[in-house]
Amino acid sequence: MSNPDTYHAFMLDYATGNLSASMSLAATLHRLMTEEGDEIARTWEAVRDNIKPAGEDHLEALFRMEDIATEIINTDYDDVPWRKGLSGAHFCKLPETSGSLMRLQPGDRVFAHGHSALEAMIVLDGRLEDGRDTFDAGDLVLAAPGERHRPAAAGNKACTCFVARADTPFWRFT
Template sequence: MTGACKTGHHPKHHPSDALLVGYGAGSLGEGLSLALALHLASCPECRAALADIDAVGGALLEALPPEPLERLTLADTLACLDAARPERRPPSRHFVPPGESRTPSLLRPYVGSLAAAPWQRLAPGVRRVELLPRTPRGGSAQLLRIAPGTALPHHGHGGLELTVVLSGSFTDELGRYVAGDVAEADDEVRHQPIADGHEECLCLIATDAPLRFTGLMGRLMQPFIGL
């Protein structure tokens, strides 16, 4: 999805259609799903697009011939349920309008309250809370608080990175992102986000593979950053 919302303070940067399809199908990891759910909470345009995707998927399923029951054993059914049951998947259809609470409801199962969360100092002007530790494949999800004028290390990506702005703003080589916006970067993107407003930038960063820092300082920090 490339178009911008046309009214009010709706987000201007949206996830791709492929990501929305993956989210609707439940095929994304927990961190990426959480990032998209946070964006969807403030973006009626993407919620409408997701509803269309769900409707098309439902129509396709109805068009399929019924599967004979004798082909699906109890063991098969239980195996499918076990494979489909995530450990802690964020709710995919529970949207809370922004502004109702300082701590988004989608984040409460992970941190409780933002004010009481265990913020760790990563570097001057940068603090973080780890929401999901890095998986064996390199995926992770973290909250970052970036002081005004502070730049993160320049980096590329081993896979997909989603950054959702919760408050404040940042700028990189691809544009400027404010509250509700989602920045989608793949292995072809190299950038350096900078908090560019007068208030700190609070954002969630989710990845499905480790970042690739280009500078010496970034590479030295990577084991501690966890991205």
């Protein structure tokens, strides 16, 4: 997991429907792949429901995200039409979500970089290290604006991630 404040702010925005489609999909993947993600999402949904219950549109969107996330989780990543990016990683843009799949082979490393908006990565398969920590399948890796990281495959297996970037502001605890 990333910075706890950023993580909880992200999951709060997920529970309230305040994330873009790609970021919501990242949260849904995390939720479906880990007990921690599901527990935190349920906690923030309970808070939301005590303030203002979710409308039908929001609940419908969550169910749709679960279908897309399940499809991504069950993908055979060896059959994906990968394209090599400038960073050295292989990518596959997902048309419905505005997110991408990223694959790093053992020994592959993306150059150190930062982002102007929040980036969310979910490790789908393998292990990822980013210069801050090492992450396993289901882990949500958040890179807040200004944070630098250097994603790399950890170990002797390819690492596949779902990558999303924010196009809207998110809550910050200050």
